[in-house]
Amino acid sequence: MPRSGTFYRTCNLCEAMCGVAITLEEEQIIAIKGDENDPFSRGHICPKALALKDLYEDPDRLRKPMEKRDGQWHELEWEEALDNVAERMRSLQQEHGKDALGVYLGNPNVHNLGGTLLNGGFLRALKTRNKFSATSVDQLPHHMVAWKLFGHQLRIPVPDIDRSDYFVIMGGNPLASNGSIMSVADVRGRLKQVRQRGKVVVIDPRRSQTAELANEHHFIRPGSDVLLLLAMLNHLFASAQVTSGHYRSLLDSDPVALKPHFDAYTPERVAEHIGISAADIRRLVDEFCAAEAPVLYGRMGVSVQEFGALCQYLIMLFNVLTGTLDSPGGLMFTTPAADILPQTGRGNMGRFHSRVRQLPEFNGELPVSTLAEEITTPGEGQIKGMVLIAGNPVLSTPNGDQLDKAFASLDLLVSVDFYLNESSRHADFILPPVSP
Ligand code: SF4
Structure with a gap:
């Protein structure tokens, strides 16, 4: 990317997806303004858009993969980090079964092109039933009603x-x-x-x-x-x-x-x-x-x-x-520029249940309120490792203290995040994405 000029992008901090015009001089952000020509946001931005500059410049934002060894963090090169993470995930599933590795997807995944395009393939490759996300502490009832009434969980008027x-x-x-x-x-x-x-x-x-x-x-x-x-x-x-x-x-x-x-x-x-x-x-x-x-x-x-x-x-x-x-x-009903309904599942419920409390899945996902007990309750299918993608569930889901303790007991925790936070502090590896 050129080092200077005005670049038109989308703010990915929330669902409103405002168009922003970012002016750079020698890679320094000089201004962030609303894009008047964005048909969706028509020039509007909220004060949070300016936080994109703070994120970009924040010295605390992680720029390189980190591995925790003997309680100390060490920087890694990407190739080594990806190899190590893949090997640890593979051996954990080989030893304890596919469901021993759980995944939690945080809300920013739906504002992120990479997450939207690639998470599905990643989850399918893991073949685990222990999938969780922010959906079950947020908008899941909307999906359920849309699926029951209109035949697709995302057909939400x-x-x-x-x-x-x-x-x-x-x-x-x-x-x-x-x-x-x-x-x-x-x-x-x-x-x-x-x-x-x-x-x-x-x-x-x-x-x-x-x-x-x-x-x-x-x-x-x-x-x-x-x-x-x-x-x-x-x-x-x-x-x-x-x-x-x-x-x-x-x-x-x-x-x-x-x-x-x-x-x-x-x-x-x-x-x-x-x-x-x-x-x-x-x-x-x-x-x-x-x-x-x-x-x-x-x-x-x-x-x-x-x-x-x-x-x-x-x-x-x-x-x-x-x-x-x-x-x-x-x-x-909406008329989107790109209709993702044909690419996503219509919805399902109760095809399998959580191991400990027997709560039903919805669309292949279990309620995150069961996550801590699935980690701490011994037995076949117990979660021994977790991958967190753009999520900090210790802070954002109910009874975070319980999850905090559960994460500390895992054999493996991988966090895709550009901050050391309440959840990623328990990680063995942190893989930081680029700034917004
Ligand atoms: S500018 Fe504000 S309202 Fe618009 S997408 Fe960003 S955070 Fe959301």
Whole structure:
């Protein structure tokens, strides 16, 4: 690459994927600006984009592979490091079986071209059942609902934010996440435009940045979202506002047949449990149905709770039964430049179970909440070695202390990461990628 000039790239720090223009002089970053011509982000960047310069220059960022010997870190050349890692992985699987080597994929893999293209082949080559990722502590309920309802785990409709006029957000903070599962650069500006067209309503136990911006914020008792959704559907049926939009012929049965499932969950009955009045629940549904282009969006807060999958199903059902699915301003299927659906599995569940707690796999992956016990519980199939790719699960998954201890007991830990962190500190080898 030339040492000076302006280079147009994509910020890979989050899902919004903003276009950035990076000016270099003699390999020093002089400026990072939003790329006005990027059709996706239209010149927007958030303050985090400037952290690309910090990452690039950070002296603590690892530039060479590291091996720990007798408790001391030593730098290695790449060829030697790759040979050593491959040999240790091969001999561990030969001695203890394929499943003795587990893999954890962190969230940055989905913002990284190399990870997107090559992780699948790497995982297939290992032939281990012990695959884990950040998915099971994040968006797995979305995949499950998409697989069950639309036949593919990645066929996930997203809010048509630029045309919506009544935007209800449950358990999400798009101002911080930049529109998780809808990839929205400049979400603040675009939600302000929704407000000009109509209304933004946030339902969240916390007064988040998005709640500050909303027209209306309802505090909900944590973990009770499922009751609110059941009551919203109850009122939708009771007030005869169900409509199935233009896709009626695609439904398996008459939506009215679903009504008895919601009869018991009247707004009055749930109000006390959830902390939102019956009158507000009814008004919310009535306003939603009266709007031109409403949409109900639910994110991580409703996914990672006891009834997370049911919550995401009910959110989808509410959109279906109000006719907003596949409608302008509602929840729409995407038209990507490159469609990856044919290259990825449709989804599967329960073909095998975790060894210790018998939890079902989804799409070949086990819940990461089982990882520590799979490492520490002796017996056939026990995990003896791990490969972490762009992940720091000691910090980012529940009960990190337990995982911290489990990682310390492994025979082999390989971390693909450019930092020494809470997880990679236990590694025998750290293989650092280049900077973003
Ligand atoms: S919102 Fe910020 S962190 Fe996310 S891609 Fe854009 S500039 Fe990067």
